[in-house]
Amino acid sequence: MIIFSRHIATGLLAGLLLWPAPAAGTGHWEESQVKVALLHHFAQFTDWPPMAIPPGKSPFVLGILGRDPFGEEVSLLAGRRIKGRPVEVRRIYDIEQIFDCQLLFIAPCRRHPLEKILSLLKGRPVLTVSDSEGFAGRGGMIALVPEGGRIRFDINLGAVRRSGLTLSAQLLDLATIVGNDDQGEMP
Numbered sequence: 001m002i003i004f005s006r007h008i009a010t011g012l013l014a015g016l017l018l019w020p021a022p023a024a025g026t027g028h029w030e031e032s033q034v035k036v037a038l039l040h041h042f043a044q045f046t047d048w049p050p051m052a053i054p055p056g057k058s059p060f061v062l063g064i065l066g067r068d069p070f071g072e073e074v075s076l077l078a079g080r081r082i083k084g085r086p087v088e089v090r091r092i093y094d095i096e097q098i099f100d101c102q103l104l105f106i107a108p109c110r111r112h113p114l115e116k117i118l119s120l121l122k123g124r125p126v127l128t129v130s131d132s133e134g135f136a137g138r139g140g141m142i143a144l145v146p147e148g149g150r151i152r153f154d155i156n157l158g159a160v161r162r163s164g165l166t167l168s169a170q171l172l173d174l175a176t177i178v179g180n181d182d183q184g185e186m187p
Contacts, residue, residue: 032069035131040082045168046127046168047166049165052165059086059088063103098117118140122139122163123164128140145176153174153175155175
């Protein structure tokens with residue numbers, strides 16, 4: 001069971017209310033539902049440089065690399081739009097596919113160590129999110145952190161800035177900004 005932290009403020013909660021109701025009879029959101037909703041909202045509160053989203057009617061690509069922690073909950077994104085484009089969820093098996101994503105959720109993966117993935121994406125306009133321990137401190141952009149039955153998130157602002165992405169002040173106000181990223185730069 002997930003209870004929303006005070007870190008999840010009015011705007012984010014209002015958006016979550018548009019998601020399907022919690023599991024029948026439980027009265028609470030499952031952790032995977034909350035994480036999928038957060039991914040959607042992170043994307044809504046992020047601006048990409050013009051060249052990062054192909055022109056035309058191409059989809060907004062949300063990639064999942066590694067063991068998919070969402071299961072059927074990711075279907076909550078069906079029919080949704082991000083930045084005016086339909087959301088396309090891709091499970092990534094070939095490391096080269098990470099460059100086609102606008103948002104990449106990085107789950108634990110034996111074939112592709114986290115450090116290698118973050119090194120390949122360094123400076124590229126791909127919003128990286130994970131629930132791996134210490135993710136933001138290791139150079140990832142947004143870390144989902146379970147804490148006392150709640151989920152909060154850390155943001156590595158240095159990594160975000162080097163990628164050319166811009167996060168809204170609303171999102172930054174809800175986050176814990178980590179002190180250092182992998183280059184020792186203070187946010």
